Amino acid sequence: MTQQSDTTPDSVGEVYDVFADAGATTALGGNIHVGYWDGADDVPITEATDRLTDLVAGHLALRPGQRLLDVGCGNGDPALRIAGAHDVRVTGINVSHQQIAHATAQADSSTARGRAAFQFADAMDLPFDDGSFDGAWAIESLLHMPDQAAALREIHRVVRPGGRLVVTDLCQRQPFTGDDQDVLDGMLRVYEIAGINTPxxxxxxxxxxxxxxxxxxxxxxxxxxxxxxxxTAFRGIAASLDTAAAGQISAAADLMEAFGRHPHTGYVVITARRP
Ligand SMILES: C[S@@+](CC[C@H](N)C(=O)[O-])C[C@H]1O[C@@H](n2cnc3c(N)ncnc32)[C@H](O)[C@@H]1O
Known part of the structure; x- marks a missing residue:
């Protein structure tokens, strides 16, 4: 990775727990990832984030009865949407206790009930047998992992030969340099990001x-x-809070906006196969 920070699975879990307590991890409608617009429409962000999930599902080449792993499952929304729309079973893993609790509660009342389960686990040390999944996805989670190579090796181990992995993640089209480096460093620090890769x-x-x-x-x-x-959503939440988290969420909003405006900021959708 181009940058390194002191991020660990524990520090990532803690920051997501703080954001979850403040309501910030449901600010985009439950998904904790970007929305997708095709340029010809103006759908709300909550719909656009579901579209990103559907894009991921499309790249997984799903077949009825398959078992899938959601690496860094957030609140469980992507797993529940995919298991609800396709005849597949999904296991979601995550290092935030709050998010696992939220995802499990959501699963109980969802159409995917019985076909989606969530558990606390670190992607760099997966508690599953070799070849136990037909495929996997990781939506905006790899960037939090201090040893991405270990996570990718672990996912490779637990996905059967021929199975797919779909990754979506932020990317640096070109490395941030000079004054722009401060924006990137701020993003890494505030969001507990280990690094943002180039393609x-x-x-x-x-x-x-x-x-x-x-x-x-x-x-x-x-x-x-x-x-x-x-x-905008984060600023609204910060304004309604009277706790230390307000400042943290407000600073996070400023950085998010500056990073999002930068022309070097890209976003990759990757489809890979275990040979
Ligand atoms: C930006 S959120 C994306 C959540 C979800 N994929 C979505 O699209 O809604 C990143 C997620 O990755 C999880 N995560 C980060 N590091 C992880 C690790 N080492 N192992 C498992 N999950 C991790 C975080 O707890 C968080 O749920």
């Missing part, structure tokens, strides 16, 4: 872990509006 770094990490790359596309311009929407 070539994404390719290299996957290859090192044994994945065959099928497709890597930068959809950055289709998702760019998300950063402004998220910043």
């Amino acid at each position: 070539d770094e994404h390719r290299a990490r996957l290859a090192e872990a044994g994945w065959e790359l099928l497709e890597l596309t930068d959809i950055g311009e289709r998702v760019r509006a998300s950063y402004g929407h998220a910043a």
Whole structure:
């Protein structure tokens, strides 16, 4: 990765617990990821984030009866949407206790009840047997992991040969330098991000872990509006709080907006296959 921070699974879990307590991890309607607009419409962010989930599902080449792993499952919304729309079973893992509790409660009342389960686990040390899944996805979670290579190797181990991995993640189209470096460093610090890869770094990490790359596309311009929407939502939450988290969430909003405006900010959708 181009940058490194002191991020650990514990520090990531703690920051998501703080954001969850403040209501910030449901600010975008439950999903904790960017929205997707095709340029010809103006759907709300809550719909646009579901579209990103549907884009991921489309790249997974799902078949009835498959078992899937959601790596860094957030509040469980992507897993419940995919298990609700397709005849598949999903296991979601995450390092935030609050989010696992939220996801489990949501599953009980969802149409995917009985086909989606959530558990606390670190992607860099997965508690599953070799080849136990037909495929996996990771939506905006790899960037939090201090050893992405270990996570990609672990996912490779637990997905059967021939199975797919779909990753979506922020990327640096070109490295941030000079004054812009402060924006990037702020993002890493406030959001407990271990590093944001360039597309070539994404390719290299996957290859090192044994994945065959099928497709890597930068959809950055289709998702760019998300950063402004998220910043507005975070500012609204900060204004309603009378706790230390208010300042943290307000600073997070400013950084999000500056990062989202920057032309070097891209967003990759990656499809890979275990040979
Ligand atoms: C930006 S959120 C995305 C959540 C979800 N994928 C979504 O799209 O709504 C990042 C998620 O990755 C999880 N995460 C970060 N590091 C992790 C790790 N080492 N192992 C498992 N999950 C992790 C976080 O707890 C958080 O739920």
